[in-house]
Amino acid sequence: MNIVACVKQVPDTEAQIKVKADGSGIEEGGIKWVMNPYDEYGVEEALRLKEKFGGEVTVVCVGPARTMETIRTALAMGADKGIQIDDPALYNADAYATATALAAAVKSAPYDIIFCGQRAIDDDSGQVGSILAELLGIPGVTFATKLEIDGQKVKAVRPIEGAQLVIETSLPCVITATKGLNEPRYASLPGIMKAKKKPVDMKTAAALGVAAESKSKVAKFTPPPARPPGKIICADDTPEGKAAELAKLLREEAKVI
Amino acid sequence: MAKGVWIVAEQRDGALRKVSFELASTARKLADQLGEEVGAVLCGSGIEALAAALGKYGVDKVFVADSPALEPYTTDAHATAVAKVVKENDPSILLVGASAQGKDLSAALVGKLATGMATDCTDVKIADGKLLAIRPMYAGKCFGEVVVTGTPQMASLRPNVFTIVENAKAAAIVKFDAGLGEPKTKVLEVQKEAAGKIDVAEANVIVSGGRGVKGPEGFGILEELAAVLGAAVGASRAAVDAGWRAQIDQVGQTGKVVSPNLYIACGISGAIQHLAGMSSSKYIVAVNKDAEAPIFARADYGVVDDLFKVVPAFTGEVKKLLA
Known part of the structure; x- marks a missing residue:
């Protein structure tokens, strides 16, 4: 089975995000970069399929030189090879341009199933997996929390508001992974050693023959609106007194209950 | 030239979801600023009667695809239907709800229409005749003001944030053929959670x-x-x-x-x-x-x-x- 896992490098969830003074982006200094948590579920599922059916896992990543670390993390977890698409033309690419580059890289070799995270936790755009499926002309299932493969048949569970859908489709397809799909493994020490020798193919947008044309852009980044300082309720010192004061304030001041 | 502010109305089990009215009300506001009409796409089976309810919130025209193949929702069938009617009518703006279904549908539409989208917006406005979409990024650690250079300019709107405003229009109904091929995906089962649970x-x-x-x-x-x-x-x-x-x-x-x-x-x-x-x-x-x-x-x-x-x-x- 030829399995592809698309990964993105993002700031760690505990990172404070500071907007540049001119609003052109975020300050990258001091940020700890990690594999997008939702992509970890995709890599893990890819490895489990390989363990079950045999085959090869290729990780593909769009981003600058620092993203090699994320590719090596996936290789250390057990992926076999990597493709790094590093091109300044793609550094601020939107979902469409990113998916176009990924599609071109994926198409260069046979594939049966492609994993993406359901969204990256930096731009929160949640589009790349679905666009990739459309560009490749194959079905896509998003937000998978469970996956079963039997021959060419694919069965996935995805939650919607108030229900779980059991969806059937067929290979080849794109699956976007979310929390619940599996528990991603940590890279082992031998895995980390082996990863250093695994092949990573370097590509540019031009080499892939893609235009890297974004269809949207963030014209300006702004900090979140400041919240006015709150009050600590201490009507009297009993929990009951505080609860009564809170109810009164929510009713009369905030008017939300 | 692309013209019209469109929404994709979301229905489930034969009832419009609240986000559809939020979308309609918001689209009306944008369309009035542009001097354009509001269109809504409604897909499903036996859902034509729902179209009138969209008129109440300012929709001028409802494009309805009514077919058993559109129920229940699948990405494949709905994205095919919506992309077809959008390509035929060329709206300038397309708004979708950032619900579970809307997130799935809208991202597939971006691929089919080869355009851009601002996801999960908390505000949208018109600036210099174009859509300006405000959205939280990094889960709200910062915000982005997004412009879409592709057509239509797409945005998905976070449910429960946009105000519902009544603005009754006659809502003309235009039926269209969804143009569906062999389905690529199907829903085998819908496992409902306990009734009354709110997401x-x-x-x-x-x-x-x-x-x-x-x-x-x-x-x-x-x-x-x-x-x-x-x-x-x-x-x-x-x-x-x-x-x-x-x-x-x-x-x-x-x-x-x-x-x-x-x-x-x-x-x-x-x-x-x-x-x-x-x-x-x-x-x-x-x-x-x-x-x-x-x-x-x-x-x-x-x-x-x-x-x-x-x-x-x-x-x-x-x-x-x-x-």
Whole structure:
């Protein structure tokens, strides 16, 4: 089975995000970069399929030189090879341009199933997996929390508001992974050693023959609106007194209950 | 030239979902500024009667694809149908709800229409005749002002944030053929959760619990409060990772990013990734024993005390007020 896992490098969830003074982006200094948590579920599922059916896992990543670390993390977890698409033309690419580059890289070799995270936790755009499926002309299932493969048949569970859908489709397809799909493994020490020798193919947008044309852009980044300082309720010192004061304030001041 | 502000109306089990009215009201506002019409696409089976209800919120024309193949929703069938009618009519703006279904549909549409989209927006306006979409990024740690250079200019709108405004129009109905081929995906089963459960992404009020709730049984008093308030019960990553609550209830950067009117955080200390996911709530209440907990810096009302005493007492007070 030829399995592809698309990964993105993002700031760690505990990172404070500071907007540049001119609003052109975020300050990258001091940020700890990690594999997008939702992509970890995709890599893990890819490895489990390989363990079950045999085959090869290729990780593909769009981003600058620092993203090699994320590719090596996936290789250390057990992926076999990597493709790094590093091109300044793609550094601020939107979902469409990113998916176009990924599609071109994926198409260069046979594939049966492609994993993406359901969204990256930096731009929160949640589009790349679905666009990739459309560009490749194959079905896509998003937000998978469970996956079963039997021959060419694919069965996935995805939650919607108030229900779980059991969806059937067929290979080849794109699956976007979310929390619940599996528990991603940590890279082992031998895995980390082996990863250093695994092949990573370097590509540019031009080499892939893609235009890297974004269809949207963030014209300006702004900090979140400041919240006015709150009050600590201490009507009297009993929990009951505080609860009564809170109810009164929510009713009369905030008017939300 | 592309013209018209369009929405994709969302229906489930033959009823329009609330986000459809939020989309219609918002589209009306944008269309009035541009001097254009509001169009809505409605797909499903036996749903033509729903079209009139969209007129109430300012839709001029409803494009209806009515076919058994469009029920229940699949990405494949709905994206094919919507992309077809959009290509035929060339609207300038296309708004979709950032619900579970809308997120799935809209991303596939971006691929089919080869355009761009601002996801999960909390505000949209017209600037220089173009759409300007405001959206939280990094789960709300910063915001982006997005312009879409592709056509149509797409944006998905966060449910429960945009105001519903009545503005009755006649809503002409235009039927179209969805142009579906052999289905690529099908829904084998819909496993419904207990009736009456409100999803955190759509709730007006959320009562959320973290590590301080101490275990799954501790959520009982939060459930009781939520029942009185008509609220959804959310959870922090700590509570979900401990196995106390389901993943779909997780609020934060690796869960759902929410903007309810009222967010009541119980026993949640306020890790950065959690704060990011709920800071755009209108009012935040924090109940925590630790006066130094970071959650208090974001809370409009803070109660420093034992949640196991405060929450039941608060539930009693709310019952009295609502009686």
